[in-house]
Amino acid sequence: RGSKMFLGAASVGKHGLMQLDSLLLQAERRLMESADQLVVLVDSSKFDGPAGYVVCPLSDIDILITDSGIQKEHRQMLEQAGVQTIVVDAPLD
Numbered sequence: 845r846g847s848k849m850f851l852g853a854a855s856v857g858k859h860g861l862m863q864l865d866s867l868l869l870q871a872e873r874r875l876m877e878s879a880d881q882l883v884v885l886v887d888s889s890k891f892d893g894p895a896g897y898v899v900c901p902l903s904d905i906d907i908l909i910t911d912s913g914i915q916k917e918h919r920q921m922l923e924q925a926g927v928q929t930i931v932v933d934a935p936l937d
Contacts, residue, residue, distance in 0.1 A: 849879035853886050855893035858921060861905065864896040872899050881906045888913035902927055 902925035
């Protein structure tokens, strides 16, 4: 059991957090069940990138940290899903 889980992703879109590897997907879902809070760290290039398997819907993400390259419509998408979004000035790559 953990209070926070930090997670990256292959992409983030309207369907949620995505990964390309099905084995990674299964492991991440199991770990998420044990965490009180999900914190996602992705750079702005991950939005609307290649899809894959849905790890979780956007509404399951508590906090998302990204860089200042995030587009306005992506930020609005996160806000509508209730995701607290933190934008940092420096690139996350």
